[in-house]
């Protein structure tokens with residue numbers, strides 16, 4: 001296990017307001033990491049910075065063995081370097097089938113000789129990804145008729161098909177049924193066995209099931225980090241995020 005992503009002293013202001021304030025954070029490979037924190041804590045901005053959608057005012061974001069500085073790379077270069085992002089709302093091609101969506105998303109074979117010598121069966125690879133995200137029985141269904149949860153899984157599958165080294169996932173459980181949430185947890189835990197997966201999530205039960213290291217963001221800074229039990233016992237986290245029971249009752 002080694003650091004794949006190293007965020008050091010990053011600050012990002014919008015109109016003088018520090019959305020990210022001297023943030024340092026590192027993610028290993030493989031690792032599953034949850035990022036929690038109150039509204040406006042800077043969670044989405046963090047993902048925007050890593051993917052190159054937003055540029056920091058100061059600090060560095062280094063990635064991979066070569067410690068490439070992501071702040072000097074375009075969004076397309078960052079995506080090509082193996083960083084995938086799943087936004088909250090599913091974005092799949094509704095008129096295409098599950099299989100077609102996954103096939104379109106498949107990563108191009110890295111070695112051109114593979115294409116010449118052993119032309120990979122793209123449908124078989126797409127079917128294997130479908131199995132990873134529990135859609136193996138729905139290969140020929142049009143994506144538009146899938147449930148909200150299934151669309152989320154399809155999009156996760158489309159990202160996995162691109163073989164990312166770092167996958168950023170924004171609130172995957174939002175709008176899902178309890179059963180769907182449980183399957184999503186299992187999927188992310190499995191995906192994080194061979195890559196880095198960073199999940200933003202508000203649902204604490206969901207985070208608990210991930211059984212992973214948790215970073216609590218608050219006002220653009222890392223307030224606490226460790227197991228969920230560890231951060232939940234931190235009085236500062238209780239104050240700014242979890243609330244005290246007597247306050248909740250009030």
Ligand SMILES: Nc1ncnc2c1ncn2[C@@H]1O[C@H](COP(=O)(O)OP(=O)(O)OP(=O)(O)O)[C@@H](O)[C@H]1O
Nearest residue numbers: 014015018019037038039040041042043044045046
């Ligand atoms: N493009 C932008 N322009 C101006 N302000 C922005 C921009 N992006 C984010 N902000 C501000 O930065 C702060 C952090 O926002 P961010 O969306 O990163 O928080 P968050 O932790 O993801 O919140 P939530 O849980 O509500 O999604 C907020 O005050 C937000 O209004």
